[in-house]
Amino acid sequence: MRVHRTLALALAICAAAGAQVKDEDLRAGPGANWLTYAGSYSGQRHSPLRQITVANAGSLVPKWTYHIPKANGLRTSPIVYQGVMYVTDSNTMYALDARTGRQIWEYRDARAKKSGVNRGAAILGDKVYFVTADVHLVALDRRTGAVLWQTKYGDIDKGLFSTAAPLIAKDKVIVGVAGGDTGMRGYVAAISAHTGEERWRTYTIPAKGEPGSETWSDLHDWGGAATWLSGTFDPELNLLYWPTGNPWPDFYGGNRAGDNLYSCSVLALDLDTGKMKWYFQFTPHDTHDWDAQAWPVLVDLPYQGKPRKLMLYGNRNGFYYVLDRTNGQFLHATQLVDNVDWAAGIDAKGRPVLVPGKDPTPGGTRACPGVMGATNWPSPSFNPATGLLYIMTLEQCDVYTSSAKEPEPAKGFSGGGVGRSKEEPGQYVLRALEPTTGKRVWEYRMNGPVTAWPGTVSTAGGVIFSADDDGHLLALDARNGKVLWRYQLGEVIAASPITYAVDGKQYVSIASATAIWSFGLFEAQPPMSPPPVKVVR
Amino acid sequence: MRSLIWMRLAAGASLAAGVLAAADVHKPKAPHPAIGDPEAIEAGRQLFTSGCAGCHGLTGEGGRGPKLRDSGMWHSLDDEALFKIIKFGIPNTEMPGSHQPDEKVWQTTAFVKALGSPAIEAPPPGDIRHGEEIFWGKGGCGGCHGLRGKGGKAGPDLANVGGMRSAGVIRESIVDPDADATEAWRKVSLTLHDGSVREGLLRNRNNFSVQIQDAKGEIHLALASQIKSITLAKSSPMPGDYGKRLTRKELDDLVAFLSRQSVRPAESVLASAGR
Numbered sequence: 001m002r003v004h005r006t007l008a009l010a011l012a013i014c015a016a017a018g019a020q021v022k023d024e025d026l027r028a029g030p031g032a033n034w035l036t037y038a039g040s041y042s043g044q045r046h047s048p049l050r051q052i053t054v055a056n057a058g059s060l061v062p063k064w065t066y067h068i069p070k071a072n073g074l075r076t077s078p079i080v081y082q083g084v085m086y087v088t089d090s091n092t093m094y095a096l097d098a099r100t101g102r103q104i105w106e107y108r109d110a111r112a113k114k115s116g117v118n119r120g121a122a123i124l125g126d127k128v129y130f131v132t133a134d135v136h137l138v139a140l141d142r143r144t145g146a147v148l149w150q151t152k153y154g155d156i157d158k159g160l161f162s163t164a165a166p167l168i169a170k171d172k173v174i175v176g177v178a179g180g181d182t183g184m185r186g187y188v189a190a191i192s193a194h195t196g197e198e199r200w201r202t203y204t205i206p207a208k209g210e211p212g213s214e215t216w217s218d219l220h221d222w223g224g225a226a227t228w229l230s231g232t233f234d235p236e237l238n239l240l241y242w243p244t245g246n247p248w249p250d251f252y253g254g255n256r257a258g259d260n261l262y263s264c265s266v267l268a269l270d271l272d273t274g275k276m277k278w279y280f281q282f283t284p285h286d287t288h289d290w291d292a293q294a295w296p297v298l299v300d301l302p303y304q305g306k307p308r309k310l311m312l313y314g315n316r317n318g319f320y321y322v323l324d325r326t327n328g329q330f331l332h333a334t335q336l337v338d339n340v341d342w343a344a345g346i347d348a349k350g351r352p353v354l355v356p357g358k359d360p361t362p363g364g365t366r367a368c369p370g371v372m373g374a375t376n377w378p379s380p381s382f383n384p385a386t387g388l389l390y391i392m393t394l395e396q397c398d399v400y401t402s403s404a405k406e407p408e409p410a411k412g413f414s415g416g417g418v419g420r421s422k423e424e425p426g427q428y429v430l431r432a433l434e435p436t437t438g439k440r441v442w443e444y445r446m447n448g449p450v451t452a453w454p455g456t457v458s459t460a461g462g463v464i465f466s467a468d469d470d471g472h473l474l475a476l477d478a479r480n481g482k483v484l485w486r487y488q489l490g491e492v493i494a495a496s497p498i499t500y501a502v503d504g505k506q507y508v509s510i511a512s513a514t515a516i517w518s519f520g521l522f523e524a525q526p527p528m529s530p531p532p533v534k535v536v537r
Numbered sequence: 538m539r540s541l542i543w544m545r546l547a548a549g550a551s552l553a554a555g556v557l558a559a560a561d562v563h564k565p566k567a568p569h570p571a572i573g574d575p576e577a578i579e580a581g582r583q584l585f586t587s588g589c590a591g592c593h594g595l596t597g598e599g600g601r602g603p604k605l606r607d608s609g610m611w612h613s614l615d616d617e618a619l620f621k622i623i624k625f626g627i628p629n630t631e632m633p634g635s636h637q638p639d640e641k642v643w644q645t646t647a648f649v650k651a652l653g654s655p656a657i658e659a660p661p662p663g664d665i666r667h668g669e670e671i672f673w674g675k676g677g678c679g680g681c682h683g684l685r686g687k688g689g690k691a692g693p694d695l696a697n698v699g700g701m702r703s704a705g706v707i708r709e710s711i712v713d714p715d716a717d718a719t720e721a722w723r724k725v726s727l728t729l730h731d732g733s734v735r736e737g738l739l740r741n742r743n744n745f746s747v748q749i750q751d752a753k754g755e756i757h758l759a760l761a762s763q764i765k766s767i768t769l770a771k772s773s774p775m776p777g778d779y780g781k782r783l784t785r786k787e788l789d790d791l792v793a794f795l796s797r798q799s800v801r802p803a804e805s806v807l808a809s810a811g812r
Binding site: 083084095097099100102103104105108109110111112138141143144145146147148149150526528530531532533534535536537 | 694
């Protein structure tokens with residue numbers, strides 16, 4: 001903290017003079033800055049900041065709010081570099097003074113061909129990056145907001161759109177595509193952070209004749225497996241870990257007999273070439289829209305007495321997995337939520353033991369988890385001090401229906417639908433898990449309309465920040481889940497919080513449906529007058 | 538029996554479906570050939586000057602009649618509806634119909650559309666290469682303004698100006714830099730309590746903080762508690778005499794060049810054909 005404070009004070013006035021974000025800054029993980037969607041390559045979403053503690057979290061107060069014009073359902077996770085915060089909305093990025101919430105600049109691509117959710121920005125050198133909804137990667141000067149280049153990396157006429165925060169790894173910007181619920185072919189692409197040229201592209205569905213293509217019938221070009229959430233990266237192994245989405249049509253599998261590789265999987269891709277080193281499929285031949293879009297959290301921990309490079313993976317299909325991230329070896333799985341009835345468990349090879357009669361039918365089949373999954377895009381976090389993984393879960397079941405209609409891509413067809421009983425709305429539960437076993441250590445049950453999907457951030461101060469289903473931002477004791485502090489933001493929260501510091505002061509920030517908020521410890525305002533302004537010719 | 542709320546899919550699916558449906562509805566149909574055609578726009582400008590400017594202002598700035606330009610309203614104008622209003626007027630209002638031949642009404646429509654459209658969609662005629670020479674040379678624009686990483690950082694970046702602003706607004710910004718009456722980009726000097734001075738261009742301020750950017754583009758953020766006094770220029774640092782420094786043709790060519798600075802190509806058939 002001493003180092004952070006010194007750094008921050010030096011930057012109190014001159015926020016960003018001449019500095020460049022380097023690869024080693026991204027490797028170092030969060031401190032005063034929060035430089036990537038998940039804070040670090042490992043996806044642990046844990047900050048060493050410790051000014052806000054279990055003892056003083058109760059005196060947190062709002063420092064500022066920035067309302068994003070026309071926003072509706074923000075899911076952006078801010079990044080912060082040297083006192084400047086970058087947030088995104090549909091086809092738009094804002095640079096804000098992270099101490100005051102005042103806008104420094106705005107970049108808007110008003111002529112994009114689509115609009116929609118955007119999950120955040122990325123930063124490297126003197127550039128900040130984000131994607132437009134119509135699948136362009138945009139590079140801006142982080143200081144001025146000037147557009148430096150824009151690269152189209154996908155075609156909306158092929159059912160694609162884009163939502164994910166780009167991931168910077170070394171000199172590449174890694175991006176994905178969305179659209180898997182209405183037919184498309186997913187891929188991960190690496191684009192030069194300097195020039196905008198595409199370096200490689202790895203499809204998530206093999207082309208006809210390639211290994212794995214036999215796990216599909218004829219839907220290789222439209223079978224989904226979207227890549228709408230960014231992944232994590234292990235610089236030592238030089239491997240990217242990228243989650244893939246559901247196969248299409250979502251709720252009818254009759255046209256796609258087989259496991260439908262590499263849908264509902266995590267892919268380990270070589271950063272230099274995009275070549276797949278290994279994959280692990282959580283839900284073969286999914287018919288419940290259980291994308292594997294959740295955050296692959298990378299930790300080095302003893303497993304059965306031996307140090308292992310692990311990947312922790314809460315999955316939408318209701319199970320919690322532990323994998324060896326060097327080779328994809330399945331190590332362990334357990335139920336993430338109580339309501340799981342489509343599989344009796346996970347076998348020794350990591351494959352679900354199916355319960356017959358749980359596929360969608362024309363008349364409807366009740367199955368658990370529900371279509372939103374046992375967890376989803378909200379970020380989990382891992383606190384090395386408590387040794388616990390904090391993950392948002394959803395206890396819910398749905399009635400799934402199917403349609404055997406001939407699949408027609410890019411026409412809004414998903415092969416069926418979902419209904420939900422009013423008597424069974426579901427419930428969000430924030431859970432703290434022992435990472436290598438998935439054993440629950442504590443849980444915080446929420447009450448609300450089941451519309452939220454907030455993520456978490458962990459801090460060295462022993463405080464976990466997350467949000468309730470009713471619009472409250474929460475500070476919880478990382479050890480036991482007790483609520484230390486709460487603040488009502490007045491609207492749905494479906495984004496993940498971050499923490500950063502400026503001038504040695506720690507802030508916690510999150511997006512609500514329409515605004516960005518920042519909180520810090522209470523400080524009395526000394527009496528002040530605005531500085532005099534002299535206007536001269 | 539359980540009551541069921543039948544929904545479309547969860548978040549991702551419903552979003553996708555909504556967006557795709559919208560895309561289907563808004564498939565662009567081919568515009569009238571006059572729309573986006575520089576020659577038709579110029580002809581329309583002359584018709585507008587004689588027939589419309591009395592109420593709407595020479596550059597659509599409004600007066601007795603409504604303002605007709607709004608750089609933020611891309612896609613807001615329906616060509617056919619605009620044509621009918623110009624030809625037949627609006628009943629029970631002071632807006633009369635021109636009742637001119639369709640060709641002339643379409644020319645006027647093209648000009649009015651250009652007033653509110655990004656310049657790239659209705660680019661004015663001019664020698665684009667000469668305009669580029671003016672930008673980097675005689676005009677000295679590139680000393681302060683950037684284009685895709687080249688040029689200065691002491692003024693707004695112009696790499697997408699043609700995609701964001703109408704040609705009329707671009708021209709106005711050149712000849713009258715203070716027309717928008719904003720404080721942004723004015724020179725500012727902060728004297729801090731420690732005696733040091735920070736100079737730059739204003740990006741934002743209120744009573745409690747100031748955000749400035751220096752000529753190299755670096756951001757400086759200051760809280761009011763750190764500031765002893767602020768000196769702010771009354772007007773834009775951009776010279777206000779470009780209307781005299783440049784000849785009419787040079788100005789036309791510069792506007793033609795800037796109108797084509799866009800991160801996305803034109804959608805208009807004629808504009809994208811390089812007219």
